[in-house]
Amino acid sequence: MEPNSSSDALRALSRRAPRYTSYPTAPHFTDAVGPQDAARWLAALPDEPVSLYLHIPFCDTLCWFCACRTQGATRHAPVARYLAHLTAEAAHLARLAPGRLRAARMHWGGGSPTVLTPDEIESLAAALRAAFELTDDAEIAVEIDPRDMTPERLDAFARIGLNRASIGVQDFDPVVQKAINRMQGWEMTRDVIEGLRARGVRGVNIDALYGLPFQTESSLRATLERLIALRPDRVALYGYAHVPWMARRQRAIPAEALPGPAERMAQAALAAELLTAAGYEAVGIDHFALPEDGLARAAREGRLRRNFQGYTDDPHPTLIGMGASAISRAPQGYWQNAAATSEYQNRIGAGALAVARGRALSLDDRVRAHAIERIMCDFRFDGAELRARFGDFAEPCLAIARALIAGTGGEPASALAGRLRQTGPESFELPPESRPFARLAAAAFDAYLELGAARHSQVV
Incomplete structure (x- = not known):
């Protein structure tokens, strides 16, 4: 994709979305x-x-x-x-x-x-x-x-x-x-x-x-x-x-x-x-x-x-x-230490763990996390692989993939219209010119994105 190629691309890439270094993302820890x-x-x-x-x-x-x-x-x-x-x-x-x-x-x-x-x-x-x-x-x-x-x-x-x-x-x-x-x-x-x-x-x-x-x-x-x-x-x-x-x-x-x-x-x-x-x-x-x-x-x-x-x-x-604010990941979920140095030290000094919040992973979280990570890492969504790995629990993500391919379902499908290359009935990839849109594609699979008041950085 050439810079300044279209006003639509500029609008899409000016939107805010998580960087997806985890799923669910840290603003949704409790x-x-x-x-x-x-x-x-x-x-x-x-x-x-x-x-x-x-x-x-x-x-x-x-x-x-x-x-x-x-x-x-x-x-x-x-x-x-x-x-x-x-x-x-x-x-x-x-x-x-x-x-x-x-x-x-x-x-x-x-x-x-x-x-x-x-x-x-x-x-x-x-x-x-x-x-x-x-x-x-x-x-x-x-x-x-x-x-x-x-x-x-x-x-x-x-x-x-x-x-x-x-x-x-x-x-x-x-x-x-x-x-x-x-x-x-x-x-x-x-x-x-x-x-x-x-x-x-x-x-x-x-x-x-x-x-x-x-x-x-x-x-x-x-x-x-x-x-x-x-x-x-x-x-x-x-x-x-x-x-x-x-x-x-x-x-x-x-x-x-x-x-x-x-x-x-x-x-x-x-x-x-x-x-x-x-x-x-x-x-x-x-x-x-x-x-x-x-x-x-x-x-x-x-x-x-x-x-x-x-x-x-x-x-x-x-x-x-x-350390203060540090995040851990185990197979069952995430936990995060108290962010303030003073609170972290108080908890450790009392002989306790410093954990302040986190997120236990549901099966739906695991399915979406896998889909999001592969989009962010490989720029592709493989519906067949997801179905083989998670069976019927993959269906919500597969439905999202079908909607993205068809360009239906509102945002971010409309922003991705014409930017995905279909590789199967429920599979797609982001070709090189569309890879700046990876965070938007990943956001389509985020069940928490509209919840709360989390604010994120620009896509590009």
Whole structure:
């Protein structure tokens, strides 16, 4: 699809829809799920590896574009206090499992895990290894802010076995950086990546954004050319989500400086063109990976998954989240910790789990979740496969697929009219030119989307 090809496309892609890193999505979690449910689900875990996520909510400087649960770290004492609760939570979760849990993935996110001192990095890693057994081939990933990094921190991360680093960039243009309160030079970023590679880190990801204030096609091209020169293994290129009603810090960003829908579409198309020309393969709606990277292989082989970190080649069905606001996923459903750091610490300090809300999965949820994940990962809906997997319980989704193919049933069917390629009586795919509409296609299968007052980001 060419940018600005039609006013209908612009209207459709200006709509808001979930990113579907889970189904049901987090706005539809409730306090009907609590600590007792999480404890019961943990006790019932099968004997297979799990994935771990740790949320470090602190940042030295708050970036105005960010909508994550983070807070400034003007003093280090609150960070040290939080780490004590995080290690206590890890030990508590491990005790609830039926045996010693084996972890094949461990992701440190935030916030900025790189605000930790070298000693704290190693102490936290040791506490996690005491609570969980890491497999020999475990992926240990850390989100890195280059502005925090020192040779000592790099050495500490190397000692704990870091083998995949996710580097925040967003944009290299100084005008854009000033507007989002993230001043970070290309040379600084290059030096950190070189430092990681010199210490044997085999996987390097870069996060970037389009749709930022004062960003233009020309400035985005310059950023991407400099990014490509760093030759990361993966690039996550997200559309900036301007949600100031949810993230108060975004109110510092002048809304009038944001690119409009046509400009956002053009920027997304330009980015895809530049990255694929440089040898990256498009993965899902917003990732790019070198052909030999595990994410690209998973996409080619139909093994791509979606979780709270976005696209992943992680095959494990259980994700255990630790820290304030962290979300966990078990076969029975989701649970989320208290979002406020103080409340999280109060609950952990009292010897309880920090679970505040969640969602138990019904069979209908599982059917729709499978359909949504395959649309988001493979850009297709296979009615025959869904029927073989779920039998008669697949019927509501099959009816939706038939309506989408026929272009009936109101929104979003009308927005998708003519954009789907029928592959069977109840099957369709989104051809390459229609893949920006994947979130709208997935939304058609979302039974909760019209419930409540959840608000989401633009589709593109």
